[in-house]
Amino acid sequence: MTSTSEFYVVREGDTLSKIAAKFHVPLAQIEEWNPQIKNPNIIQVGQQVRVSAPSQEPVDGDEPFPGKDFFQPSVSSPIIEVMGWRLIEEGCSAYPDDEPDFQWSQEDRESYALWQRKLGFGGSDADGTPGPESWKRLHVPALSR
Template sequence: MSDPLSADQFIAALRAEGVTVVEVGDWRNHNRNHKGAWGPVNGVVIHHTASSGTRDTVDYCYDGDEELPGPLCHGVIDKEGTVHLVGNGRTNHAGKGDAAVLDAVIQESALPRATVQNTDGNVRFYGFECINEGDGKDPWPAAQLEAIERVSAAVCRAHGWGSGSVIGHKEWSIEKIDPVGFGMDGMRKRIAKRLGSGPSPCNEPFPGSEFFRAAPRSAVIAAMGRRLVEEGCSAYLDGPGPRWTDADRQSYAKWQRKLGFSGSDADGWPGKASWDALRVPTS
């Protein structure tokens, strides 16, 4: 059981896991918190949503309709594996489900079959809608399945959960069939394998805040600077080089602002979430 991630923490976690993210409208403040609680949170629910295309699906999941106002999830995963963020907070995605299933998610134990609908899942779960007709014929491209794996692992990693915290909507509710076309047991195995390592075993682990404040001279600093340049966050007049300088701090502050951080969270001193999202190659 955890407090929900802030918008900054959420998007940083996704990017740290290598997820391609598109921010839609005012997603950071778009929620149903005025209708009920959001959190403590316990897991992730995967859905499919029949659609007539990415744009229409994203718009619908953002706005909803008169009977079911949006947002209808936290993110929409398209066929190319891009995740469109449409909500932050309580969203209309899980609905009522079985308290025994929630118990199993919390314990990360074997899931019982849902038989009743006595618990509000919108309080407890992050939700991702995946674009698919749900007819068993519409294909699930590899990029889309990988994105499901990555977003699930990202949220689990941020909260310290295992793959048992990820379920399909059909495992939560007796009224739902989604997702159709792939098995959740297999997806949980993929997520578990990903969680067995860091966001990328080829990336430099976060060296700690004090490392930078000591003005180090290190190949890690040069590698970081090159990544900042690649991300369009350069304040360098020359370089970057191996010695930590004010130009590094200014460049890193640009990166933090690009991730959506502000104020003291965008002061140019690296933190773990922003560092993981930068994906600095091992030096």
């Protein structure tokens, strides 16, 4: 099993420079690991900041990212349902009666956007279309092959 990245939750008085110093990491590296932070001078209390390198491999047992083109209204797959259950577990549900299904839908997109915002992403990075980073951090269980 590969180790996952380490995150720090921003506290009152923190700056990215202080966080970088605390973890003995160059500020430029913190900025590179956190592309969701558009202005390094503006961070919010409670925001998660990556402070160690992301692993390049999925954690054993996680479903690999199927690619952005997978998430289309015409797609029906058990991967979408399993993703939905993980979003519900993370408190990111826009599903009626908390019941995801196999079909990619507007409810999936809205739920995933909630997840992206929970991770600290904003703007077009929180549009509800899964990307490799947010997918990896959701830890969608792998389906039996």
